[in-house]
Amino acid sequence: MTRSSLPAAPVPPAVEPLAPALEAAHRHGVRAATAGLQDAALGGLRLTGPGVPTLAEAAVSSATPFLRSPLLGRMSAALVLHPPAGTTSGRCPTCLAPAPCPTAEALLW
Secondary structure (H helix, E strand, O other), X not given: OOHHHOOOOOOOOOOOOHHHHHHHHHXXXXXXXXXXXXOHHHHHHOOOOOOHHXXXXXXXXXHHHHHHHHXXXXXHHHHHHOOOOOOOOOEOOOOOOEOOOHHHHHHOO
């Protein structure tokens, strides 16, 4: 089999920057919390009125550090293994790809 008859290597999906993805998740969480606070199934505990979105934002903001910390800790550990700058040879010390390797790119904010 010649090189030209080999199938093309798959193209990796574009990696979306992480910060916008985390902010989008936060917005989704606020919308979900707003809906939950206004849920009729809560009966007499149901909240209504213009203050509900503010309460939902506060609730999600309070919980966010606890939800993000395990994720950020794992990301930090992965960046130690796949430093964006690579080594003095310009390669990732773990996967030996040219720096920044795909893993480091996926973890960059």
